[in-house]
Amino acid sequence: MSPKSIARTVLFLILMAIMIVMVFGISGQVIKYGVMVMAAVSSGEGVSGTENAASIMSKTNEFMASLSIIITALVSIFVVKKYAGSNERVRWEFLRRMFLYEILMAGVILVLFPFFWMLCTAFKPAGQELLFAKPVGQEQALDNSAEQDQASLHGNPFDIIPESPTFDNFRRVLKIDSKSKSMGVIDPVENKKNFGTYFLNSLLVSTTAAFLVTFFSAMAAYVFSKKPLPFKKNIFIFLLATMMIPGMMFMVPQFFMICKMGLFGTKWAMFLPHLASVFGVFMLKQFMDTIPDSLLEAAQIDGASEWQVFRVVIIPLSIPIILTLFLLTFLSNWSNFLWQLIVTDFENPLSITLPVGLALFRGQYVSELGLIMSASCFSIVPVAVLFLFAQRYFIEGMTQGAVKE
Amino acid sequence: MAIKTTKDTSVALGFLSPFMLFFGVFLIFPIFYSFYLSFFGTTTDYSLANLNFVGLDNYRTILKDIQFWWSLFVTFMYAAISIPLGITVSMALALLLDNKLFGKSFFRSAFFLPNVLDMLVVGVIWTLIYAPEHGIVARLWSWAGGGGEHFFNAPGILGHPSTALLAVIIAMTLKGAGFGMVLLLAALQNIPGDVYEAADIDGANEWQKFWLITLPLLRPIIGFMVITGLIGSLNAFTEIYAMTAGGPQLALGDETVGSTSVAGYYLFKQFNAGNYGYAAAISYMLLIITLVITGVQQKIAGKKNNDGGKRK
Numbered sequence: 001m002s003p004k005s006i007a008r009t010v011l012f013l014i015l016m017a018i019m020i021v022m023v024f025g026i027s028g029q030v031i032k033y034g035v036m037v038m039a040a041v042s043s044g045e046g047v048s049g050t051e052n053a054a055s056i057m058s059k060t061n062e063f064m065a066s067l068s069i070i071i072t073a074l075v076s077i078f079v080v081k082k083y084a085g086s087n088e089r090v091r092w093e094f095l096r097r098m099f100l101y102e103i104l105m106a107g108v109i110l111v112l113f114p115f116f117w118m119l120c121t122a123f124k125p126a127g128q129e130l131l132f133a134k135p136v137g138q139e140q141a142l143d144n145s146a147e148q149d150q151a152s153l154h155g156n157p158f159d160i161i162p163e164s165p166t167f168d169n170f171r172r173v174l175k176i177d178s179k180s181k182s183m184g185v186i187d188p189v190e191n192k193k194n195f196g197t198y199f200l201n202s203l204l205v206s207t208t209a210a211f212l213v214t215f216f217s218a219m220a221a222y223v224f225s226k227k228p229l230p231f232k233k234n235i236f237i238f239l240l241a242t243m244m245i246p247g248m249m250f251m252v253p254q255f256f257m258i259c260k261m262g263l264f265g266t267k268w269a270m271f272l273p274h275l276a277s278v279f280g281v282f283m284l285k286q287f288m289d290t291i292p293d294s295l296l297e298a299a300q301i302d303g304a305s306e307w308q309v310f311r312v313v314i315i316p317l318s319i320p321i322i323l324t325l326f327l328l329t330f331l332s333n334w335s336n337f338l339w340q341l342i343v344t345d346f347e348n349p350l351s352i353t354l355p356v357g358l359a360l361f362r363g364q365y366v367s368e369l370g371l372i373m374s375a376s377c378f379s380i381v382p383v384a385v386l387f388l389f390a391q392r393y394f395i396e397g398m399t400q401g402a403v404k405e
Numbered sequence: 406m407a408i409k410t411t412k413d414t415s416v417a418l419g420f421l422s423p424f425m426l427f428f429g430v431f432l433i434f435p436i437f438y439s440f441y442l443s444f445f446g447t448t449t450d451y452s453l454a455n456l457n458f459v460g461l462d463n464y465r466t467i468l469k470d471i472q473f474w475w476s477l478f479v480t481f482m483y484a485a486i487s488i489p490l491g492i493t494v495s496m497a498l499a500l501l502l503d504n505k506l507f508g509k510s511f512f513r514s515a516f517f518l519p520n521v522l523d524m525l526v527v528g529v530i531w532t533l534i535y536a537p538e539h540g541i542v543a544r545l546w547s548w549a550g551g552g553g554e555h556f557f558n559a560p561g562i563l564g565h566p567s568t569a570l571l572a573v574i575i576a577m578t579l580k581g582a583g584f585g586m587v588l589l590l591a592a593l594q595n596i597p598g599d600v601y602e603a604a605d606i607d608g609a610n611e612w613q614k615f616w617l618i619t620l621p622l623l624r625p626i627i628g629f630m631v632i633t634g635l636i637g638s639l640n641a642f643t644e645i646y647a648m649t650a651g652g653p654q655l656a657l658g659d660e661t662v663g664s665t666s667v668a669g670y671y672l673f674k675q676f677n678a679g680n681y682g683y684a685a686a687i688s689y690m691l692l693i694i695t696l697v698i699t700g701v702q703q704k705i706a707g708k709k710n711n712d713g714g715k716r717k
Contacts, residue, residue, distance in 0.1 A: 097504075097506075100501060100504060100506065101506070103501060104501055104502070104506075104512050107498065107501075107516065108512065108515045108516065110579065111515065111516055111518075111519060111579055111582070111583070112515060112518070112519070114527070114530045114531060114534060114579075115519070115522070115530070117530065117534070117541065118526075118530050121533075215423075216423045216424040216427065217424065219420040219421070219423060219424065220420065220421050220423075220424035220425070222420055223417045223420045223421045227413065227416065227417035227420065228413050228414065228417065229414060229417040229418070229421070230414065239428070242432060242433075244695060244696070244699050245436070245692060245695065246636060246639045246640055246688075246691055246692065246695050247640050248639070248640055248642070248668075248669050248672055248688055248691060249435075249436070249439065249688045249689075249691065249692050250431075250432070250435050250439075251672070251673075251676065251684075251688065252439055252442060252676060252681055252684050252685040252688060253434075253435035253436075253438040253439040253442060253685070254431060254435055255676075256438065256442065256681070257430075257431070257434075257435065257438070272427075272431070273431040274431075275427040275431070276424055276425075276427035276428035276431060276432055278428070278432075281424065306416045306420075310420070331521055334523070335522075335523040335524055335525065337523075337524065337525045337642075337643045337646075338642050338643060338646075338673065342676070342677075354523075355523060355525045355526075358525060358526065358529070359525065359646075359647075362529060369533060372529060372533075373530075376526040376529060376530070379522075379523045379525075379526050380522050380523060380526050383521055383522060383523070384518065384521075384522065387514075387518060387521050388514075391514050391517070394517075394521055395513075395514075395517055395587055398520070398584065399584070399587050399588050399591065
C-alpha cells in the first residue's frame with residue numbers, strides 16, 4: 001500500500017465518522033420529533049395529558065433509537081460499498097464530494113436550527129421551556145427549582161426535543177383550553193383575541209390584497225406591453241423610478257390618509273395602500289412582452305372584444321407569472337408588520353393580524369416561551385408548507401428583479 | 406384610422422385606470438402630503454386635528470438632533486457590516502452548490518426557506534437564542550465549561566452595546582443568505598465553461614480563476630446585492646423592533662443613544678410618540694439620502710458600462 005492510499009483511507013474513515021454522527025443525529029431527531037408531536041396531540045389537556053404523552057415517548061424510545069440506527073447503518077453500507085466499488089482514480093473526487101455534502105449539511109443545520117428549536121419549544125409544558133430533555137424519572141426527583149436549573153446546565157444542549165410534550169400551548173393560544181372557555185362566557189371580546197382569529201384575519205387580508213394586486217397589475221401590464229398609449233414609455237420609466245423611494249417614506253402620510261378616510265382599525269386599512277404594485281406591473285410586463293402579437297390579432301379577427309382578448313388570451317398564457325406575483329404579494333402582506341401595527345385598533349380583535357397579534361402576545365407573556373413559540377407557529381408553518389409546494393414560483397419571482405438588471 | 410387610435414387609447418386608459426387610481430392616491434399624493442405634514446408639530450393626545458403649524462422648525466431641529474445623526478450612523482454601520490458579510494456567505498454557499506451534486510435542489514430550497522418566513526418571528530426566535538442564562542448560546546458556553554459567570558450570561562449578547570448590532574446582523578445574514586446564493590448560483594451557471602478552459606490552458610490556478618474570471622463576471626449581481634442591501638438597511642425596522650428595541654443604551658457626550666437604533670426605528674419611535682410632523686421631516690431626509698445613493702450608483706454603473714463599450 002502506498003502512503004497516498006493510506007492517507008486516502010484515513011481521510012475516508014474520518015469523513016465516514018462525521019457522516020455517521022450526522023445521519024444518526026438528524027434521523028434520530030426527525031423520528032423523535034414525529035413521535036413527540038403525535039404523542040402530544042393524542043394526549044389530553046393538563047398535567048395528566050403531559051404524563052400520558054411522556055409515557056408514550058418513553059415506551060417508544062427503544063423503537064426510535066433502533067430505527068435511526070437502522071437508517072444510519074443502511075446509509076453507511078451504501079457509502080462504503082460505493083467507495084469500495086469505485087475506481088482508484090476517482091476516489092479523491094469521491095472524498096471531495098463527501099466533504100462537500102457534509103459541509104452543506106452542516107450549513108443547512110445551522111440555517112434551519114432556529115426553526116426546529118421553535119417547533120420543539122412550542123410543545124414544552126409551562127415552566128420547562130428552558131430545560132433540555134432529561135429522562136422522565138430524573139425530572140420528578142428534582143422539585144427544587146435551583147437544583148433543576150443546575151441539572152439542566154449539564155444536560156446536552158443539543159437534545160432539545162421535550163421528553164414530556166404537551167399540546168396545551170396551542171390550546172391556550174387558540175383559547176380552547178378549559179380555563180379560557182369558562183372565561184369566554186364572561187368576556188367574549190377578550191376570548192376572541194386568539195390566534196385562530198388572527199390567523200383568519202391575516203389570511204383574509206393577504207388573500208384579498210394578493211388577488212386585487214395581481215388583477216390590477218395584469219391589466220396595467222397588458223397596456224404597457226401591448227396597447228398604444230401616448231407617452232407610454234415615459235410613464236413606465238416614471239413608475240420604475242418611484243420604486244427607488246424607501247417604503248418608510250409613506251408611513252406618515254398614508255397613516256393620516258387612512259385616518260381621514262375613517263378606516264383606522266379596519267381590515268381595509270391593512271391592504272388598501274399597498275394595492276398599486278409597481279414591481280408587479282414590471283414583472284408581468286416583462287413576461288407579456290414574450291407573448292406574440294399575432295395571437296392577439298388572431299383573436300381580434302375572430303371577433304373577440306378587448307376584454308375577451310385579455311381574459312382568453314393574455315391571462316391563460318401568463319398564469320405562471322401571475323401565480324408567482326400572487327404568492328409574493330400574499331407573502332409581503334402576510335408579514336407586513338410595521339404598517340399593520342400602526343393601523344391596528346387593539347380594542348378590536350377583528351382587526352388584529354398575526355404579526356401584530358404576536359407582538360401584542362409577546363408583551364403579555366414575556367417569560368412563557370412555549371406560548372410565544374406555539375403562537376409563532378401559526379405564522380411560520382403555513383408559509384413553510386406553501387413554500388414546499390410552490391418553491392419554484394417563490395424563488396423565480398423573488399430573484400426576477402436582479403436577473404433583469 | 407384616427408378614430409381607431411382614439412378608441413384604442415380609451416381602452417388602454419380603461420385597463421390602466423384601477424392601477425393608476427391606487428398609484429396616484431397612495432403613492433404619488435403621499436409624497437406631497439408628507440412634505441406638507443413636515444411643517445406641522447406634535448400632538449400629545451394622538452388626535453390628528455390638533456396639529457399646529459410650526460414652519461421650518463422640524464428641519465431646524467433635525468440638523469441639531471444628535472439622535473437622528475447617530476441613527477444614520479448606525480444604519481451606515483448596519484449596511485457596512487451586513488452587506489459584505491451577506492455577500493461572502495452567499496458566495497460561499499453558491500460556490501459549494503455549483504458542483505454536480507445529487508439533491509442540489511434540496512439544498513437550494515433549504516437555504517432559501519428562511520427568506521420567506523416572517524421577519525418578526527425570526528427576530529423573536531433569535532432573541533430567545535441569544536437570551537442570557539437560558540438562551541442556547543449562553544447554555545452552550547456554560548455546558549462547554551465556561552462556568553456560570555461569562556459574557557453571554559451577564560449582559561448577554563443583545564445586552565451589550567458593542568455586540569448587539571453584530572448579533573442582529575448575524576441572525577439576518579443566516580435568514581437572508583439563501584437569497585443571494587440563488588442569484589449568484591444562477592449567474593455562476595451562466596458562465597460558459599470554455600472561459601475556464603482557456604484559463605486552464607494559460608495555466609491559471611483555482612484562486613486566480615476565481616478572482617480574475619468568476620468575480621468580474623458576477624459584478625452585476627454583486628452590485629444589485631449592494632443596492633438592495635443599502636435600501637434594506639434604510640428600511641430596517643422589524644428586526645430591530647423584535648430583537649433589541651433600539652437598545653442597549655450608550656452614552657454619547659451629553660446624550661444617551663440606542664446602540665442599534667437604526668434610522669427606520671428612530672422614525673417609528675418619533676411617529677409613535679405623536680411627533681407626526683417631525684417623523685415626516687425625517688422621512689424626507691431619508692428620501693434625499695436615498696436619492697443621493699442611487700444617483701452615485703447610477704454614475705458608477707454608467708461609467709462601468711462606458712468602459713465596457715471602449716474595451717469592445
